[in-house]
Amino acid sequence: MPFTIQEKPDGLIFKIRVQPRSSKNQVAGVYGDALKINLTAPPVDNAANKACGVFLAGLLSVAKSAVTIVSGHTGRNKQVMVYCQKDASERESIKTVIMSWVKT
Template sequence: MVEIKQDGNGVVFRVKVQPRASKNGLAGDLAGVLKIRLTAPPVDGAANEACCKFLAEIFATAKSNVEILSGHTGRNKLIRVADVTVQQARALLEK
């Protein structure tokens, strides 16, 4: 199960990004970390941009509510999504 923590008015969780995948999608749980496949390449911040956009679509929120807190240059990232509760996040990620 993905480890999701409440943080102010949003949630924080870890993701592992797989860039240059054949299609965007959730790839499951890796020891409490959400794995995400993205078609974007890991150059010039394209994968980070795609990650925020993809998660905004999943959580049905504005892209500005999704923030990468750490891991800008690596595959492992810490993500904050504003205006979402832990229960809402779990429900949306389990779909």
């Protein structure tokens, strides 16, 4: 199944697979139907989830509060919501950035 971005009225949802305790924070390509995200944070006390939100917000140039993990809080496979208005140009630029990670 290929990687997809779901459009919702209040934002975009996509799947990620997190690899905690990596040597550096990076988008490492696609893993099945999800983006693989390497994080230096350990999977303890919600540290990896927090680091994931901050990392993705920085890459997407959105506020930290605009990125939320909606499912998979205790596992490696997660769904992430990026809040953005439906008819804003911001949504298209976010989708473009996310899809550029898929092609690398």
